[in-house]
Amino acid sequence: MQRSDVHLWRWFMLILLLVAGAGFILQRDAWMDNRWFRSSLMRVGIDLPARSKDWRIEPESIKPQWITREDGSRILLIHGSIENLLAIDMPLPRLMVTFFSAGQPDEALSASVAHFIRLPQQDHLHGSDFLNPARDLSTVPANSHHAFVILMQHVPENTADFTLLPTMKTASEPAPG
CATH class of the missing domain: 1.20.5 (Single alpha-helices involved in coiled-coils or other helix-helix interfaces)
Structure with a gap:
């Protein structure tokens, strides 16, 4: 039995x-x-693709700064903070920027563009010959915040607002300004 x-x-x-x-x-x-499950799988060596949901941009940290250059052109410098939501160290994502006008806030002024996060640099921003600072290749520790800077030299006219979203683009895509 x-x-x-x-x-x-x-x-x-x-x-x-x-x-x-x-x-x-x-x-x-x-x-x-599930962030805990994804983090656990990555820790044991399973190669999972990075996802936008693994990051959170803190809305209260976003501080746009318009700068008029010596030649009259305008650039947009955005400071903010991004949070790694996983329990594993991750490289910084690119940030998708979409611009909107005051007259038509529901329609984007141009196609969204993914920008690399840049190393903070304040020198020579007013000069028209200034190029983008170096790309920030930092790894963000698990469950922590990282300050970021994005410099956009070609902003559509009539821009009144913008959105920022983390995106996971492949490395083979061209790097926008």
């Missing part, structure tokens, strides 16, 4: 594992949205 009980437990465990595996496969996207 006891021998048949042992066989039932084996079958019960097999069925339980099959149901759990099927549930994971059917709900894969929901599991991948």
